[in-house]
Amino acid sequence: MQNKLKVAIIGTGNIGSDLLLKIQKSAVLECGLFTGRNLESEGIKRAQELGVPTSADSIAAIERDPSCCEIVFDATSAQNHLVHAPILKQLGKFVIDLTPSRIGTMCIPVLNIDKALSAQNVNLVTCGGQACVPLAKVIMDTHPDTTYIEIVGSIASKSAGSGTRANIEEYMLTTKRALEQFSGVQKAKVILVFNPAEPPVLMHNTIYASIPNPNIELLKEKIDKMAELIRGYVPGYQVTYGPIVEKGRVAITVQVVGSGDFLPAYAGNLDIITCAAVRVAEDYAKTILEKRKYE
């Protein structure tokens, strides 16, 4: 009996490569195809060394041999996913989209993994969204009269590949949309900073909230609980500052220490979204494999 579900990864850059290394460690997932556009790329070469099937035909390789996978991760760009999404739908694949395309059902595992598992196309928002939206939801749940939430993401320049840099507009809009939809806050703002510092600094996110009468004790208790749940699939997630009241606002800073699979620890922004992707894929795979046991 087959005890692993096959996946394909489209996109061989930072995110695709990090995802591949995480899948290699999975008990229920197996990479059936790692596909990009350039056989000479570092990502493809690394995958070949690992003995993973590769292709330079991008999504066409999946169309040619749909049996190579049941789950497809898209780690390209929002523009590319527009093209990929209908093709993958027709092929009947379960799609986990790591671009900020916002085509599929937006998913932040700690908040709505069940909804995601019943969708055909799951969108993982953005790294900043994965890190901050759960805390924004805690803020709104404990303080429904919050008028404004702002999140400031700071990521190391080195961790932002060409896809990320070509998708800043989509990153900003998708993160903002997720912030509004999941938390229900009236007014939201997203800021993204690329930090070129050497050595690279850890990914960190600050959340500012305008709360009329903040109950910091309650907030701290609920935030710590939420952080613990997130650590269930993103081990390096930690609240490093706050919640604290300063200048009439509540501030909370979270850092994500990457597990260092592909890029070093500073690249928590890769980790948080690839960890979320693996979590969704593993839960999906477990359900399918469980069903097959009885077939």
Place this chain on the structure above:
Amino acid sequence: MNDVKFFDSTLRDGSHAVSHKISAEQIREYCESIDGAGLYTVIVGHGNGIGASSHQVGFSEVNDLDTIAIARKALKKTRLGIFMIPGFATIADDLEPALKLGVDLVCVAAHCTEADTTQQYIKYLASANKEVHGVLMMYHMTTKERLLEEALKMQSYGARGIIIMDSAGASIPSMVSETIKHLVDNLSIPVGFHAHNNLGMAVGNSLVAIDSGATIIDGTLRGFGAGAGNCQLEAMVTVLQKMNFATGIDLYKLMDVSEGIVTKIMTKPQEIDTIGLMGGLTGVFSVYALPIKRAAEKYGIDARDIYVEVGKRKIVGGQEDMINEAAIELSKKK
């Protein structure tokens, strides 16, 4: 010497110096008075560009779209310009509405090594047929060769000019001349310079930039700007006049607006204090002068030590939170 275009960032950079508290009436009065003085463009909006009004970098008294609408009404002869940094503003929420209000020119800025973050924005503006310039901030943090690579990217996206920003006022003249010459020799579009006055060199360095082939000078009246302030445009024009360099600028008008209007917006005279000098010395963004002063008072430590600490961490734009972190660490060590 070539013709030089003067970009007026008085309201934009000056916004930092008054914690973004410039009133609607002040915006209107300034724009009406400076209109037609011969400056190429008047740039308005939050100090970090449109869309940046926030907890992180400070809220504007007047939101950017209102500011643009007021300036648009007041500016009849001079181009209305805005500034934006990808990561703060978006096309959907900020740029598109700004263009609808009739903005003539946009400066799209990125840290000196991150020009590819401007790609979507410069391309969008170029395709909308707007005059768009690329701005490389904190230029002292990289080499002239890397700056050229980054500038070439912006040129390929459709930028009509490249402005080099000495954001920390960390320049000595040889740095300016070497950098500007290298860019002018290798780019097909105009090169500009935006100075800060931390080391008392803003006008001098801008003159060096012109001598080296720059044809855009970005400055402010009264030198009104973040930290130690900027290249004082009326001083710059006076120097050029004395050198018999035709600027096409109404110098008396600049002087009158500086004296009669800008001084009223300012809450204190523009000066070079110890903090400003430390910024120039350590290369820390001049925007951080006020936040560092506040953190020093709050945690009871020497602001100069914060400068040295965040200088080591190579702080870039939009990282106000790092100042508190550094201050807390320093206060623990005490």
